[in-house]
Amino acid sequence: MRDAGAFSHYPHPMANHILVTGSAGRIGHAVVQALAAQQLPVIGYDLMPTPGLRPEQCRIGTLEDVTLLQAAANGARCIVHLAATPDDSRFPRGAEPDDGDNFLTELVPNNIVGSYQVMEAARKGGVSRVILASTGQVIDGHLRNGRIPVRSSTSPEPRYLYACTKVFLEALGQVYSRQHAMTVLAVRLGWCPRPGQEEEFRQSEMGPDVYLSPGDAGRFFLAVVQAKSLPSYSIVYATSKPVRREIYDMAETTRITGYVPQDMWSDGDP
Template sequence: MTRVLLTGAGGELGRVLRQSLAGSYDLLRLSDVSDMDPAGPGEEVVRCDLADAEAVQAAVDGCDTILHLGGMSVESTFEIILNSNIRGTYNVYEAARKTRARRVLFASSNHAIGFHTRETLLDASAELRPDSIYGVSKGFGEILARYYFDKFGIETVCVRIGSCFEMPMNRRMMSTWLSSRDFTSLVKSVVAADRVGFAVVYGASDNEPQWWDNRQTAFLGWRPLDSSAAFSQEPHIVNETTDPNDPAIKFQGGGFAAAGHFED
């Protein structure tokens, strides 16, 4: 029996997974701080603030796998990031430890490594170089996941999600784009694997050019089927002008790397 908790189920990616994973597991429990549509067949819906440790433990209880997408998905103030992404992720792992959940898919981000230059090919062993406080929170989540695996045996696949939209919005996303179909197949691969240990996967489709190398996690058996090449002749891609000295062009994090400190 496979019982899965999806945090952040009311967000954009959460809604994608809710639809694409429907009927895949014995139970899909959906949690978010916001209101969601009523539960369908095989679903449970629970409202949960990730900063509330007791509420998080109740949401995790009885689930063997957690798809942790919840939290702030963009740059924000430290206080907001602290509660939603740092404290919230800690609460998820503590709940997993207390309830004996076996595996977590942690939705990390390319912004955890956003200050690497675009000409640097990264793999799972790449140094964390966050481009924002948001990216720092994702780096924290990855390190926390490593700790909970080493000390308590809770497996985690950290997915450094690129840009999961209907299509690439600019030329940067020609490298970072992740289709919803490929994201769903990655999630299913993580849930179904016999063992994952602690792993880092770059969430991107089979794009050209490529900035990220997933060979270290080939054991998951995930093979993206889509490619941003299908959008290479879109006018907004062809006609985009860039300055090679702009930090948004130099660094993989794009606009996050170029932006000033959020608190200023």
């Protein structure tokens, strides 16, 4: 049942809504735009207000604020969990003492503890569908050794410690789907460059083939939210159309979710 007291700060509590964590970020913003364009009821959850959402649709706090998170999750039809520290800050490490490692300071609290809190909020709030943002970095070892295209069944060979937290996320989703009868989809996202990553993207040999445009990111998550049924647990990839060759096998994505990419990277992007 809805915890009305926990919603009391907000003038317009919603029911049957879609909760998007990390809604103010690069991908989150694209997702809330796509959902709102279909008049779907969206609640954004982030450290800051989400552009494009009205104040009453924004929950501002960390994933560790379990009271706020639980109130936001209660009654949701679906949670799209994007909030995370989205990469290693520096790896392999630099020199001591400031070696740039962000595992204990950011990756553990935001990606590991935070994801656990989201799954717990979903379980306690009776949320039946959760979509988890994983990354192609979990299968990086296959790419480096030319074992492409990678498939949904490809086992993890994580890049660095950020990717390890996403392996944990995928496993966490699988446990909750099995133990708590939730539908969980983990998506190994392609590369939707954040501000400041443009040059790194251009230098990357695989970048154009794993590019994920904001428009396609929005369309992908909309497709998953709207899918009539999903397997109890699945892993899929999501990218735009590759420029030269297929790195991620998207057949399973289209079969399960109906998502078909529309965009392709070009010189004007990102």
